[in-house]
Amino acid sequence: MLTLASKLKRDDGLKGSRTAATASDSTRRVSVRDKLLVKGTCKVHFPDPNKLHCFQLTVTPGFFCFVLCFLIDEGYYQGGKFQFETEVPDAYNMVPPKVKCLTKIWHPNITETGEICLSLLREHSIDGTGWAPTRTLKDVVWGLNSLFTDLLNFDDPLNIEAAEHHLRDKEDFRNKVDDYIKRYAR
Template structure:
Protein backbone atom coordinates (compact mmCIF):
# COMPACT_ATOMS: atom_id res chain seq x y z
CA UNK A 1 0.00 0.00 0.00
CA UNK A 2 1.14 3.51 -0.67
CA UNK A 3 2.86 5.32 2.17
CA UNK A 4 1.64 8.87 1.87
CA UNK A 5 3.76 10.07 4.76
CA UNK A 6 6.93 9.33 2.77
CA UNK A 7 5.55 11.12 -0.30
CA UNK A 8 4.66 14.17 1.77
CA UNK A 9 8.14 14.19 3.31
CA UNK A 10 9.70 14.09 -0.15
CA UNK A 11 7.43 16.94 -1.27
CA UNK A 12 8.35 18.99 1.82
CA UNK A 13 12.02 18.36 1.14
CA UNK A 14 11.54 19.77 -2.37
CA UNK A 15 9.87 22.87 -0.95
CA UNK A 16 12.80 23.49 1.40
CA UNK A 17 15.23 23.27 -1.53
CA UNK A 18 13.24 25.80 -3.56
CA UNK A 19 12.97 28.16 -0.58
CA UNK A 20 16.76 28.28 -0.30
CA UNK A 21 17.11 29.76 -3.77
CA UNK A 22 16.69 26.75 -6.06
CA UNK A 23 14.27 27.66 -8.83
CA UNK A 24 13.38 24.46 -10.65
CA UNK A 25 10.16 25.05 -12.60
CA UNK A 26 9.78 21.32 -13.24
CA UNK A 27 9.10 20.81 -9.52
CA UNK A 28 5.76 22.61 -9.57
CA UNK A 29 2.94 20.53 -8.17
CA UNK A 30 -0.32 20.64 -10.12
CA UNK A 31 -3.67 21.32 -8.50
CA UNK A 32 -4.65 17.75 -9.38
CA UNK A 33 -1.65 16.33 -7.52
CA UNK A 34 -2.27 18.50 -4.47
CA UNK A 35 -5.90 17.37 -4.34
CA UNK A 36 -4.94 13.73 -4.87
CA UNK A 37 -2.42 13.74 -2.02
CA UNK A 38 -5.30 14.45 0.35
CA UNK A 39 -8.01 12.46 -1.44
CA UNK A 40 -5.98 9.25 -1.80
CA UNK A 41 -5.29 9.32 1.93
CA UNK A 42 -9.03 9.70 2.63
CA UNK A 43 -9.88 7.02 0.08
CA UNK A 44 -7.55 4.48 1.68
CA UNK A 45 -8.87 5.32 5.16
CA UNK A 46 -12.50 4.80 4.13
CA UNK A 47 -12.29 1.85 1.75
CA UNK A 48 -14.33 -1.12 2.92
CA UNK A 49 -12.48 -4.38 3.56
CA UNK A 50 -13.80 -5.70 0.23
CA UNK A 51 -11.81 -3.07 -1.72
CA UNK A 52 -8.09 -2.49 -2.14
CA UNK A 53 -6.34 0.35 -3.95
CA UNK A 54 -2.94 -0.26 -5.55
CA UNK A 55 -0.54 2.15 -7.19
CA UNK A 56 1.71 0.74 -9.94
CA UNK A 57 3.92 3.82 -9.53
CA UNK A 58 3.86 5.49 -6.09
CA UNK A 59 4.89 8.80 -7.65
CA UNK A 60 1.81 8.85 -9.88
CA UNK A 61 -1.20 9.19 -7.62
CA UNK A 62 -3.28 10.00 -10.71
CA UNK A 63 -3.10 6.42 -11.99
CA UNK A 64 -4.18 3.53 -9.80
CA UNK A 65 -6.22 0.36 -9.64
CA UNK A 66 -9.04 -0.66 -7.40
CA UNK A 67 -9.75 -4.33 -6.66
CA UNK A 68 -13.30 -5.04 -5.53
CA UNK A 69 -14.35 -8.39 -4.02
CA UNK A 70 -18.04 -8.20 -3.01
CA UNK A 71 -18.98 -10.33 -0.01
CA UNK A 72 -22.71 -10.34 -0.77
CA UNK A 73 -25.13 -10.05 -3.66
CA UNK A 74 -25.06 -11.36 -7.21
CA UNK A 75 -21.33 -10.74 -7.66
CA UNK A 76 -20.35 -12.32 -4.32
CA UNK A 77 -16.98 -14.12 -4.43
CA UNK A 78 -16.02 -12.29 -7.63
CA UNK A 79 -12.89 -10.18 -7.96
CA UNK A 80 -13.13 -7.14 -10.18
CA UNK A 81 -10.30 -4.84 -11.22
CA UNK A 82 -10.88 -1.19 -12.09
CA UNK A 83 -8.34 1.23 -13.53
CA UNK A 84 -8.66 4.87 -12.52
CA UNK A 85 -6.91 7.66 -14.41
CA UNK A 86 -7.29 11.16 -13.05
CA UNK A 87 -6.80 13.77 -15.81
CA UNK A 88 -4.71 16.90 -15.36
CA UNK A 89 -7.90 19.03 -15.37
CA UNK A 90 -9.26 17.20 -12.27
CA UNK A 91 -11.41 18.33 -10.32
CA UNK A 92 -13.12 20.23 -13.10
CA UNK A 93 -13.45 16.99 -15.08
CA UNK A 94 -14.18 13.49 -13.74
CA UNK A 95 -11.68 10.66 -13.43
CA UNK A 96 -11.67 8.04 -16.18
CA UNK A 97 -12.71 4.67 -14.77
CA UNK A 98 -12.48 1.40 -16.69
CA UNK A 99 -13.33 -2.13 -15.63
CA UNK A 100 -10.46 -4.48 -16.50
CA UNK A 101 -12.41 -7.62 -15.58
CA UNK A 102 -14.81 -8.99 -18.18
CA UNK A 103 -18.23 -8.86 -16.57
CA UNK A 104 -21.88 -8.62 -17.51
CA UNK A 105 -23.31 -5.53 -15.90
CA UNK A 106 -25.85 -3.05 -17.29
CA UNK A 107 -23.50 -0.11 -16.60
CA UNK A 108 -20.30 -1.67 -17.99
CA UNK A 109 -19.69 -2.15 -21.72
CA UNK A 110 -17.88 -5.13 -23.25
CA UNK A 111 -14.80 -2.88 -23.48
CA UNK A 112 -14.94 -2.10 -19.75
CA UNK A 113 -16.22 1.46 -20.14
CA UNK A 114 -18.32 2.59 -17.18
CA UNK A 115 -21.63 4.22 -18.04
CA UNK A 116 -22.61 6.31 -15.01
CA UNK A 117 -23.85 9.88 -15.04
CA UNK A 118 -21.57 10.51 -12.05
CA UNK A 119 -18.56 9.99 -14.33
CA UNK A 120 -19.80 12.32 -17.06
CA UNK A 121 -18.79 15.92 -17.34
CA UNK A 122 -22.31 16.84 -18.50
CA UNK A 123 -25.43 14.89 -17.65
CA UNK A 124 -29.05 15.30 -18.72
CA UNK A 125 -30.42 14.51 -15.27
CA UNK A 126 -28.12 16.96 -13.48
CA UNK A 127 -26.29 14.26 -11.51
CA UNK A 128 -23.08 14.46 -13.54
CA UNK A 129 -19.63 15.38 -12.34
CA UNK A 130 -19.21 18.41 -10.11
CA UNK A 131 -15.93 19.88 -8.78
CA UNK A 132 -17.22 19.27 -5.25
CA UNK A 133 -17.05 15.49 -5.74
CA UNK A 134 -14.02 13.49 -4.65
CA UNK A 135 -12.55 10.06 -5.34
CA UNK A 136 -14.14 8.80 -2.15
CA UNK A 137 -17.59 9.34 -3.68
CA UNK A 138 -16.82 6.99 -6.56
CA UNK A 139 -16.12 3.79 -4.71
CA UNK A 140 -19.47 4.06 -2.93
CA UNK A 141 -21.46 3.82 -6.16
Protein backbone atom coordinates in the same frame (compact mmCIF):
# COMPACT_ATOMS: atom_id res chain seq x y z
CA MET B 1 -1.39 -1.53 -0.17
CA LEU B 2 -3.72 1.27 0.86
CA THR B 3 -7.22 0.17 1.83
CA LEU B 4 -10.24 2.40 2.13
CA ALA B 5 -11.04 0.93 5.52
CA SER B 6 -7.66 2.08 6.91
CA LYS B 7 -8.07 5.49 5.24
CA LEU B 8 -11.51 5.94 6.79
CA LYS B 9 -10.19 4.86 10.18
CA ARG B 10 -7.33 7.35 9.96
CA ASP B 11 -9.65 10.14 8.78
CA ASP B 12 -12.09 9.41 11.61
CA GLY B 13 -9.26 9.65 14.11
CA LEU B 14 -8.41 13.14 12.86
CA LYS B 15 -12.03 14.27 12.66
CA GLY B 16 -13.10 12.59 15.88
CA SER B 17 -10.94 14.78 18.08
CA ARG B 18 -12.34 17.95 16.47
CA THR B 19 -15.96 17.14 15.78
CA ALA B 20 -17.10 14.42 18.15
CA ALA B 21 -19.03 16.85 20.29
CA THR B 22 -20.75 18.53 17.35
CA ALA B 23 -21.57 15.57 15.13
CA SER B 24 -25.24 14.68 14.93
CA ASP B 25 -26.60 11.14 15.22
CA SER B 26 -27.56 11.10 11.54
CA THR B 27 -23.98 11.98 10.55
CA ARG B 28 -22.71 9.10 12.66
CA ARG B 29 -25.23 6.71 11.05
CA VAL B 30 -24.11 7.71 7.56
CA SER B 31 -20.49 7.30 8.60
CA VAL B 32 -21.16 3.81 9.97
CA ARG B 33 -23.05 2.89 6.80
CA ASP B 34 -20.22 4.15 4.64
CA LYS B 35 -17.67 2.21 6.64
CA LEU B 36 -19.70 -0.96 6.25
CA LEU B 37 -20.08 -0.32 2.55
CA VAL B 38 -16.36 -0.22 1.85
CA LYS B 39 -15.05 -2.43 4.66
CA GLY B 40 -13.19 -5.26 3.03
CA THR B 41 -14.63 -4.56 -0.41
CA CYS B 42 -12.29 -2.00 -1.99
CA LYS B 43 -8.51 -1.77 -2.25
CA VAL B 44 -6.33 0.75 -4.03
CA HIS B 45 -3.06 -0.17 -5.75
CA PHE B 46 -0.56 2.20 -7.36
CA PRO B 47 1.27 0.27 -10.14
CA ASP B 48 3.77 3.13 -10.45
CA PRO B 49 4.35 4.90 -7.11
CA ASN B 50 5.64 7.94 -9.06
CA LYS B 51 2.27 8.38 -10.78
CA LEU B 52 -0.26 8.95 -8.03
CA HIS B 53 -2.80 10.14 -10.61
CA CYS B 54 -3.01 6.58 -12.04
CA PHE B 55 -4.19 3.80 -9.80
CA GLN B 56 -6.13 0.58 -9.79
CA LEU B 57 -9.11 -0.11 -7.61
CA THR B 58 -10.16 -3.64 -6.74
CA VAL B 59 -13.81 -4.05 -5.78
CA THR B 60 -14.71 -7.33 -4.09
CA PRO B 61 -18.42 -7.51 -3.32
CA GLY B 62 -18.48 -9.07 0.13
CA PHE B 63 -20.75 -9.78 3.08
CA PHE B 64 -22.30 -6.32 3.27
CA CYS B 65 -22.88 -6.45 -0.47
CA PHE B 66 -24.43 -9.90 -0.05
CA VAL B 67 -26.81 -8.65 2.66
CA LEU B 68 -27.78 -5.58 0.64
CA CYS B 69 -28.04 -7.61 -2.57
CA PHE B 70 -30.21 -10.18 -0.83
CA LEU B 71 -32.55 -7.39 0.20
CA ILE B 72 -32.82 -6.10 -3.37
CA ASP B 73 -32.48 -9.56 -4.97
CA GLU B 74 -29.44 -8.75 -7.09
CA GLY B 75 -26.56 -10.61 -5.37
CA TYR B 76 -25.00 -11.71 -8.65
CA TYR B 77 -21.42 -10.52 -8.22
CA GLN B 78 -20.48 -11.70 -4.73
CA GLY B 79 -17.18 -13.55 -4.72
CA GLY B 80 -15.68 -11.77 -7.72
CA LYS B 81 -12.72 -9.39 -7.73
CA PHE B 82 -13.16 -6.60 -10.22
CA GLN B 83 -10.28 -4.35 -11.27
CA PHE B 84 -10.83 -0.75 -12.32
CA GLU B 85 -8.15 1.47 -13.80
CA THR B 86 -8.46 5.11 -12.77
CA GLU B 87 -6.67 8.08 -14.23
CA VAL B 88 -7.09 11.49 -12.66
CA PRO B 89 -6.69 14.12 -15.42
CA ASP B 90 -4.79 17.41 -15.07
CA ALA B 91 -8.11 19.30 -15.06
CA TYR B 92 -9.40 17.38 -11.99
CA ASN B 93 -11.59 18.41 -10.12
CA MET B 94 -13.32 20.33 -12.86
CA VAL B 95 -13.58 17.11 -14.90
CA PRO B 96 -14.16 13.57 -13.66
CA PRO B 97 -11.50 10.88 -13.49
CA LYS B 98 -11.36 8.41 -16.36
CA VAL B 99 -12.30 4.92 -15.18
CA LYS B 100 -12.23 1.63 -17.07
CA CYS B 101 -13.07 -1.87 -15.88
CA LEU B 102 -10.11 -4.17 -16.54
CA THR B 103 -11.99 -7.34 -15.58
CA LYS B 104 -14.16 -8.96 -18.21
CA ILE B 105 -17.65 -8.94 -16.73
CA TRP B 106 -21.25 -9.70 -17.69
CA HIS B 107 -23.01 -6.64 -16.33
CA PRO B 108 -25.76 -4.35 -17.67
CA ASN B 109 -23.83 -1.19 -16.78
CA ILE B 110 -20.32 -2.29 -17.81
CA THR B 111 -19.41 -3.47 -21.31
CA GLU B 112 -17.19 -6.46 -21.89
CA THR B 113 -14.52 -4.02 -23.11
CA GLY B 114 -14.62 -2.05 -19.85
CA GLU B 115 -16.72 1.05 -20.52
CA ILE B 116 -18.78 2.03 -17.48
CA CYS B 117 -22.21 3.62 -17.24
CA LEU B 118 -22.10 5.61 -14.02
CA SER B 119 -23.60 9.09 -14.12
CA LEU B 120 -21.08 10.69 -11.77
CA LEU B 121 -18.32 9.82 -14.26
CA ARG B 122 -20.00 12.01 -16.89
CA GLU B 123 -19.10 15.67 -17.20
CA HIS B 124 -22.69 16.44 -18.12
CA SER B 125 -25.77 14.41 -17.29
CA ILE B 126 -29.41 15.06 -17.91
CA ASP B 127 -30.47 14.04 -14.41
CA GLY B 128 -28.03 16.40 -12.69
CA THR B 129 -26.10 13.58 -11.00
CA GLY B 130 -23.02 13.93 -13.20
CA TRP B 131 -19.61 15.14 -12.17
CA ALA B 132 -19.33 18.37 -10.18
CA PRO B 133 -16.22 20.01 -8.67
CA THR B 134 -17.61 19.17 -5.23
CA ARG B 135 -17.35 15.43 -5.92
CA THR B 136 -14.35 13.47 -4.71
CA LEU B 137 -12.54 10.26 -5.53
CA LYS B 138 -14.36 8.73 -2.56
CA ASP B 139 -17.63 9.34 -4.48
CA VAL B 140 -16.17 7.49 -7.46
CA VAL B 141 -15.14 4.54 -5.29
CA TRP B 142 -18.60 4.36 -3.69
CA GLY B 143 -20.21 4.63 -7.12
CA LEU B 144 -18.14 1.77 -8.54
CA ASN B 145 -18.82 -0.35 -5.48
CA SER B 146 -22.54 0.43 -5.79
CA LEU B 147 -22.63 -0.88 -9.37
CA PHE B 148 -22.72 -4.29 -7.74
CA THR B 149 -25.63 -3.44 -5.41
CA ASP B 150 -28.07 -0.54 -5.43
CA LEU B 151 -26.84 1.12 -8.66
CA LEU B 152 -27.13 -2.11 -10.68
CA ASN B 153 -29.54 -0.90 -13.36
CA PHE B 154 -31.24 -3.17 -15.88
CA ASP B 155 -33.62 -0.40 -17.05
CA ASP B 156 -30.99 1.95 -18.52
CA PRO B 157 -28.18 -0.38 -19.61
CA LEU B 158 -24.93 0.26 -21.40
CA ASN B 159 -24.61 -3.46 -22.13
CA ILE B 160 -28.06 -3.99 -23.66
CA GLU B 161 -27.41 -7.67 -24.35
CA ALA B 162 -26.73 -8.36 -20.65
CA ALA B 163 -29.85 -6.46 -19.57
CA GLU B 164 -32.04 -8.31 -22.10
CA HIS B 165 -30.49 -11.60 -20.99
CA HIS B 166 -31.54 -10.82 -17.40
CA LEU B 167 -35.04 -9.93 -18.56
CA ARG B 168 -35.36 -13.18 -20.58
CA ASP B 169 -33.90 -15.64 -18.07
CA LYS B 170 -32.66 -14.56 -14.64
CA GLU B 171 -31.29 -18.01 -13.79
CA ASP B 172 -29.28 -18.25 -17.02
CA PHE B 173 -28.07 -14.67 -16.46
CA ARG B 174 -26.84 -15.68 -12.98
CA ASN B 175 -25.08 -18.72 -14.48
CA LYS B 176 -23.29 -16.56 -17.06
CA VAL B 177 -22.22 -14.06 -14.36
CA ASP B 178 -20.91 -16.97 -12.26
CA ASP B 179 -19.02 -18.31 -15.29
CA TYR B 180 -17.42 -14.89 -15.92
CA ILE B 181 -16.45 -14.62 -12.24
CA LYS B 182 -14.81 -18.07 -12.32
CA ARG B 183 -12.96 -17.30 -15.57
CA TYR B 184 -11.97 -13.66 -15.15
CA ALA B 185 -12.60 -12.36 -11.62
CA ARG B 186 -10.79 -14.65 -9.17
